Amino acid sequence: MAHHNPWPDEGNTGHIWDEDLRELDNPPPLWWMLSFYAGFVMIIFYALYYPTIPLENSHTKGLAGWTQVGEYHEDYKVLKDWRKKKFADQEEKLAALSVDQILKDKDLTTYAVKTSKMLFGDYCAACHGAGGQGNPDFPVLADDDWLWGGKPAQIQATITNGRIGNMPAKGMMGNLTDEDINHVADYVIALSNGKGNDPSVAAGKAVYTKGMCFACHGPAGKPLAPAGAANLTDHIWRFAGDKDDIIRTIKYGVNVKKNGELIPHTRNAVMPAFKERLPNPEVNIKRLAVYVYSLGGGQ
Structure with missing residues (x-):
């Protein structure tokens, strides 16, 4: 770096390299400065309009009253309304028909199976596995072996009312040595x-x-x-x-x-019985019965 400034009136900072490479001290363009200050204005606006500032046990709510949860519910309602409109015919049939009648309609069966996967994952997979393969000490649903019967009505009854296994203790309270x-x-x-x-x-x-x-x-x-x-x-x-x-x-x-x-x-x-656990149980129990029946190959 040079120790002298051959261009004292140029407006440089005095930092010079390789004899003539220097750092100028020109002000930023006006548009850049306006954008810079506008950013500070937007910070103040954002802090007032949205929930931003942390307090001791909470935070400021913001003038807009906006929350991520509220936006989620709004978006979900839009999606739910769209689904309800798009699949209204299929849902009406599921509500009106029995499980046996649903299984006779190939398209409706396909619809029931596809729309059951999320329900099965939420309410059944913890015990029976994601694909019905059964977790340890829980029944397998992906074979044709049924403890309580594999007919559609029997599967529906099992989901609706639940089941309680029963076998006497032959050694503790029975007659076997x-x-x-x-x-x-x-x-x-x-x-x-x-x-x-x-x-x-x-x-x-x-x-x-x-x-x-x-x-x-x-x-x-x-x-x-x-x-x-x-x-x-x-x-x-x-x-x-x-x-x-x-x-x-x-x-x-x-x-x-x-x-x-x-x-x-x-x-x-x-x-457990799912008649009071599932949302819209009248339809969703039939939906799950069709899905379970399809997993296990029926009877």
């Missing part, structure tokens, strides 16, 4: 593998009869009617299917209570 339970667990595993008549599990088969297991699960491990009892012959498990888990279920049962409280280690299998 630990040895009996071990034998019948082997028999149940054999049933699931199609080997229920194998001589090696004859003792378990005898316990199956002694313990009155056939009253719910059927004489050969397959319930005669869907009433909440598991099919023991299809290798699909309501809970985990290893022997220790099977023994736990047999010994401690499902939803077994004593003095109004669940006993330790009993299975807790309760599905």
